[in-house]
Amino acid sequence: MTSPLDVTPRGQFRRLSVLIAVNLVDMIGFMIVLPLLPFYALHLHATPETVGRLIASFSVAQLVAAPLWGRLSDRYGRRPALLIGLFASAMAYVVFGFADSIWLLFASRIVQGAGGGTTGVAQAYVADTVTPKDRARALGWLSAATAAGVMVGPALGSLAAHLGRAAPGLIAAALCVVNLGFAWGWLPESRVSGVDAARPRRPLWQPAWETLRHPLAPVARLIWIYAVGLFAFSAMTSVLALYLGAEFGLNERTIGYVFLYVGILGFVMRSLLLGPIVDRLGENRAMRLGTILLVLGLALYPLPPTLLLLALVIPLVPIGTALLFPATTSLMSRHSDPAELGTTMGVAQTFAGIARVFAPLAATSAFQRLGHGWPFYLAGMCVALVGVMTFRIGHAPPRPVTAAASGEVGAA
Numbered sequence: 001m002t003s004p005l006d007v008t009p010r011g012q013f014r015r016l017s018v019l020i021a022v023n024l025v026d027m028i029g030f031m032i033v034l035p036l037l038p039f040y041a042l043h044l045h046a047t048p049e050t051v052g053r054l055i056a057s058f059s060v061a062q063l064v065a066a067p068l069w070g071r072l073s074d075r076y077g078r079r080p081a082l083l084i085g086l087f088a089s090a091m092a093y094v095v096f097g098f099a100d101s102i103w104l105l106f107a108s109r110i111v112q113g114a115g116g117g118t119t120g121v122a123q124a125y126v127a128d129t130v131t132p133k134d135r136a137r138a139l140g141w142l143s144a145a146t147a148a149g150v151m152v153g154p155a156l157g158s159l160a161a162h163l164g165r166a167a168p169g170l171i172a173a174a175l176c177v178v179n180l181g182f183a184w185g186w187l188p189e190s191r192v193s194g195v196d197a198a199r200p201r202r203p204l205w206q207p208a209w210e211t212l213r214h215p216l217a218p219v220a221r222l223i224w225i226y227a228v229g230l231f232a233f234s235a236m237t238s239v240l241a242l243y244l245g246a247e248f249g250l251n252e253r254t255i256g257y258v259f260l261y262v263g264i265l266g267f268v269m270r271s272l273l274l275g276p277i278v279d280r281l282g283e284n285r286a287m288r289l290g291t292i293l294l295v296l297g298l299a300l301y302p303l304p305p306t307l308l309l310l311a312l313v314i315p316l317v318p319i320g321t322a323l324l325f326p327a328t329t330s331l332m333s334r335h336s337d338p339a340e341l342g343t344t345m346g347v348a349q350t351f352a353g354i355a356r357v358f359a360p361l362a363a364t365s366a367f368q369r370l371g372h373g374w375p376f377y378l379a380g381m382c383v384a385l386v387g388v389m390t391f392r393i394g395h396a397p398p399r400p401v402t403a404a405a406s407g408e409v410g411a412a
Helices: 009-043 048-076 078-098 102-129 132-161 167-186 206-213 218-248 255-281 283-300 307-313 316-335 338-369 374-390
Strands: none
Touching: 009 048, 009 078, 009 102, 009 132, 009 167, 048 078, 048 102, 048 338, 078 102, 078 167, 102 132, 102 316, 102 338, 132 167, 132 255, 132 316, 206 218, 218 283, 218 316, 218 338, 218 374, 255 283, 255 316, 283 316, 283 374, 316 338, 338 374
16 A cells, blocks of 8 residues: 655644644543543442452553554554544443443443554554654654643543533543544555565564563563653552652642643653754663653652652653653664564553553552552662663664655655
8 A cells, every 4th residue: 555645844744743633632532531430430339449450451452452453554554543543432432421330331441442552553653754863753742742631631521520421421532533533634644565565474472472582682672661661650650649648748639730740841841842852862862861860750759858849859750751752662663674663563552551550550569568669769770770771772773764754755
């Protein structure tokens, strides 16, 4: 399949803008329903353990779906995978809105998790359409849209709840339908295929297995750096409210200001500052600097005795992750086989999903059994261990570039 892409800078900017908008609206919809899920389940007489299983079902579905979406996008294109994922999310939100039993809530979460497995496809779309030197900047904009959605979604969900029990789910579904329309009309196929389309494909789970068997291979190293960094960040965020409540007396009425502060820092960093920093340092150095800042932030988090001093430490973590994750993802795309780029991104999201499942369990256990500061120390140690790998990642080898990424017309 050859895609007739507009390869001018204006055309590339339009495609990236639409993808960022799609990602933003998708995350707003996700965060509209997520904070309400426990209340909906308790209303249906679920136990707290059942609520935990509901939350985990999303991650399990995402784990299974991410490599499948990546493989399908490599074979049939990024656009169909993204469109189907948006449609699945819309259906899941409708079911959520009208769910009158626990099994329907489970169905909603599983379908939503499967539709949400297209994160790697979106990253592959960026890699297809943006030149290598600008990928980290573009991926930073994509993650900035996610951060903005995390800030807006919960407030919109609370407001929608005043309109009735079904309103939040229906509003989230409506946002997905609008997203689907924009993507259908304005998001062309990005993957330009040639001889790679006829290349024999490896078994679907082989790349994940090779990442486990050969963790020091270039792509495998980057996947491990990405996954462990996300494990540490997820561990920190899962106990942050518990820590601030226990140490500084914050509660549900005041904790939101801390998350807003963190969200603003991440959004500004990823949307405005990441590009110039990567331009100056390069992706490898940006990844290393992000790792160092994340380790320092996690190690220093439990030390300030006042909130004012903690406010000076907090920026280290969002700044570190804003450098680490987009730079690592960009390097991953450059070291990967172009014919299996979507598969590689899907495997990375699978490992990231595993990290998101186990991080809260480990962090809350350490918080309860070892002490309030231990989740931060253990997370920092994990990042420090894989951080050694960041200094052993060389420059990406030369690789074929599609017409859309290079700006050369007619390469297909």
